[in-house]
Amino acid sequence: MSEREVKNLEAIFDARIERDERIEPKDWMPEKYRQTHIRQISQHAHSEIVGMLPEGNWITRAPSLRRKAALLAKVQDEAGHGLYLYSACETLGITREEMYEQLHSGKAKYSSIFNYPTITWADIGAIGWLVDGAAIINQVALCNTSYGPYARAMVRICKEESFHQRQGYEIMLTLSRGTEEQKAMAQDALNRWWWPSLMMFGPRDEASTHTAQSMKWKLKRKTNDELRQQFIDQTVPQADILGLSVPDPDLKFNPETGHYDFGEIDWKEFWQVVKGHGPCNKERMEARVGAWERGAWVRDAAMAHAEKNKNKTMAKAG
Numbered sequence: 380m381s382e383r384e385v386k387n388l389e390a391i392f393d394a395r396i397e398r399d400e401r402i403e404p405k406d407w408m409p410e411k412y413r414q415t416h417i418r419q420i421s422q423h424a425h426s427e428i429v430g431m432l433p434e435g436n437w438i439t440r441a442p443s444l445r446r447k448a449a450l451l452a453k454v455q456d457e458a459g460h461g462l463y464l465y466s467a468c469e470t471l472g473i474t475r476e477e478m479y480e481q482l483h484s485g486k487a488k489y490s491s492i493f494n495y496p497t498i499t500w501a502d503i504g505a506i507g508w509l510v511d512g513a514a515i516i517n518q519v520a521l522c523n524t525s526y527g528p529y530a531r532a533m534v535r536i537c538k539e540e541s542f543h544q545r546q547g548y549e550i551m552l553t554l555s556r557g558t559e560e561q562k563a564m565a566q567d568a569l570n571r572w573w574w575p576s577l578m579m580f581g582p583r584d585e586a587s588t589h590t591a592q593s594m595k596w597k598l599k600r601k602t603n604d605e606l607r608q609q610f611i612d613q614t615v616p617q618a619d620i621l622g623l624s625v626p627d628p629d630l631k632f633n634p635e636t637g638h639y640d641f642g643e644i645d646w647k648e649f650w651q652v653v654k655g656h657g658p659c660n661k662e663r664m665e666a667r668v669g670a671w672e673r674g675a676w677v678r679d680a681a682m683a684h685a686e687k688n689k690n691k692t693m694a695k696a697g
């Protein structure tokens with residue numbers, strides 16, 4: 380294709396984005412748009428799958444049958460979200476195996492939040508309330524993203540995610556209205572999950588490599604800082620209802636801006652975790668790579684079965 384033809388196609392593409400039209404898999408798109416989407420959607424899928432691990436840790440120890448059933452369903456939903464997202468990403472021309480390889484080799488990232496340990500049952504409440512709460516704020520904005528398969532996956536995921544957030548909040552409510560010990564457990568979980576939850580939204584806008592371009596392509600509808608502020612404004616009043624205190628001495632409602640001012644995030648910790656040196660990075664990767672290796676015989680058997688069926692069908696037809 381000549382340079383002029385590419386320029387023409389780019390102009391048509393930009394105009395479609397401007398008109399808020401959805402881009403579909405067979406449409407022409409700039410190579411950088413495709414690559415950026417592969418990066419973000421696959422990392423999102425990996426986050427869902429790795430995100431099953433900290434919660435999976437509590438399935439056998441949930442305090443009642445009701446709690447266990449709800450947690451099992453939540454973790455299963457997360458596997459489903461991962462699958463929708465891997466499928467959406469495959470429409471951009473990358474295979475599932477390539478995506479797994481990128482995760483297992485450390486080339487692809489996944490959300491920093493899943494590199495923290497789940498020490499007590501209250502952590503399951505805090506994850507639902509804060510982590511799913513942060514995820515919804517990010518994902519509601521993504522329901523309007525410009526790439527069709529990603530936007531449609533997000534609509535479905537958000538519906539399930541809002542249920543996850545409520546089940547987490549209900550755990551926190553029960554604990555915070557329970558014994559002194561239970562309330563202390565809930566406060567401790569909030570203390571440990573608050574700052575990592577704020578980090579989920581990514582670096583400050585001025586330090587974000589991709590935000591400016593992703594906003595132009597309408598992949599991102601809001602910036603990292605805008606979403607983080609929205610999360611804080613929404614969550615602080617919820618902590619008040621629980622009677623728990625947010626571990627930030629600088630947190631204060633600012634009547635002039637109508638938003639909460641908040642303290643400085645420990646960006647050194649954020650980048651340490653992103654680069655693979657968080658408390659559980661090694662453990663999470665070992666779990667994923669181990670599952671892939673242990674599952675080799677299942678994949679081989681499925682392929683052999685498919686091959687056998689294909690031969691049978693061909694023999695019948697022939």
Ligand code: BYC
Nearest residue numbers: 423426427430489490491514578579580581587588589590
């Ligand atoms: N953790 O230029 P930036 C869930 C990386 S799962 C790790 O701002 P971007 C759930 C970033 O990738 C929810 N890395 O990037 C599941 C980039 O590095 P690369 C997961 C991070 O993409 C189970 C570099 O830092 N949600 O809900 O414009 C149980 C510079 O950042 C993080 C999604 O994935 C981080 N927190 O913006 C419970 C949402 N932040 O790629 C719940 C979809 C940044 O150049 N993703 N980095 O090597 C997004 O919305 C965007 O990708 C982000 C980052 C806002 C996360």
